[in-house]
Amino acid sequence: AQSVTQLGSHVSVSEGALVLLRCNYSSSVPPYLFWYVQYPNQGLQLLLKYTSAATLVKGINGFEAEFKKSETSFHLTKPSAHMSDAAEYFCAVSQNTGFQKLVFGTGTRLLVSP
Amino acid sequence: DTAVSQTPKYLVTQMGNDKSIKCEQNLGHDTMYWYKQDSKKFLKIMFSYNNKELIINETVPNRFSPKSPDKAHLNLHINSLELGDSAVYFCASSQFRSANEKLFFGSGTQLSVL
Numbered sequence: 161a162q163s164v165t166q167l168g169s170h171v172s173v174s175e176g177a178l179v180l181l182r183c184n185y186s187s188s189v190p191p192y193l194f195w196y197v198q199y200p201n202q203g204l205q206l207l208l209k210y211t212s213a214a215t216l217v218k219g220i221n222g223f224e225a226e227f228k229k230s231e232t233s234f235h236l237t238k239p240s241a242h243m244s245d246a247a248e249y250f251c252a253v254s255q256n257t258g259f260q261k262l263v264f265g266t267g268t269r270l271l272v273s274p
Numbered sequence: 275d276t277a278v279s280q281t282p283k284y285l286v287t288q289m290g291n292d293k294s295i296k297c298e299q300n301l302g303h304d305t306m307y308w309y310k311q312d313s314k315k316f317l318k319i320m321f322s323y324n325n326k327e328l329i330i331n332e333t334v335p336n337r338f339s340p341k342s343p344d345k346a347h348l349n350l351h352i353n354s355l356e357l358g359d360s361a362v363y364f365c366a367s368s369q370f371r372s373a374n375e376k377l378f379f380g381s382g383t384q385l386s387v388l
Contacts, residue, residue: 192374203278203364203379204317211374248315254373259329260305262377264317 162187164251166265174273179223179238181268183251186232191253193234194262195225198248207249210234221245246272277301280365280380287355288388295350295383297365303378305329305371306348308340311362311382323348324371352385360387 167182185191192211196204208219215227225236234251248269252262278299287293299306307330308320322330323342337353352359362382368375 196377201381203366203381204377205379206376209374209376250317258373259322259324259371260307260368260373260375260377261319261322261330262317263319267315267317 162191162253162255162263164193164253164263164265166249166251166268168268169266170269170271172271172273173241175243176240179236179241179245179270181236181249181251181270183225183234183236183265184232185234185251185253187253187255189255191255193225193227194252194254195219195223195234195236196250196252196264198250198267200247204250207236241270241272243272243274246270276380278365278367278378278380280363280383282383283381284384284386286386286388289355289357291355292351292353293355293385294352295363295365295385297348297350297380299346299365299367299378301367301369301378303367303369304345305368305375306342306345307366307368307377308348308350309364309366309379311364313361317364321348321350322371329371355385355387357387360385 163186194209195207210227218224251265305324321340326342365380366377
């Protein structure tokens with residue numbers, strides 16, 4: 161069975177600081193990996209996804225993530241946080257065969273202070 | 275125009291009642307989903323339909339019955355509501371059913387069972 165673990169239910173940064181949100185996955189087959197963002201009272205939006213092409217994936221709003229098979233990780237980073245980045249971030253995995261069936265982590269709330 | 279729209283946005287009801295949540299997508303997608311987000315923000319897939327055919331059913335109690343009258347609609351009917359059904363229910367769609375597809379989410383229906 162596949163799963164993802166997101167370390168830290170809350171991460172606080174200052175505006176302009178580096179954002180690092182951690183995600184580790186478990187999968188018996190090569191995975192597809194995703195980061196979604198949820199703003200208050202909204203549905204989730206895709207930030208970026210890894211589908212076995214380049215290991216460094218660039219997404220929207222200046223976010224990127226690197227797939228590291230040896231560490232079973234897919235951490236999300238952004239060089240400089242903006243107030244508008246405050247939201248809930250979800251890492252998710254799906255296996256690369258069959259239907260789309262995302263398995264989500266428990267989410268990390270990003271807090272950005274001025 | 276909203277890509278994936280759900281109604282109602284809020285639903286407050288008594289235990290034992292029957293209720294429905296409607297979902298429509300205007301993206302021309304083939305596949306639609308229902309996800310449940312509990313009070314701890316954990317998201318779990320419930321159902322997936324592809325071209326009106328049920329392709330994923332994740333051990334959801336049979337009190338929950340999805341119905342897809344056409345590719346653009348996926349409704350969720352819940353019989354005999356229980357306290358534990360209180361959650362936010364998200365509808366989503368994707369262009370195809372394969373595992374690397376991006377999901378487009380609605381803004382959610384917050385169900386409160388009293």
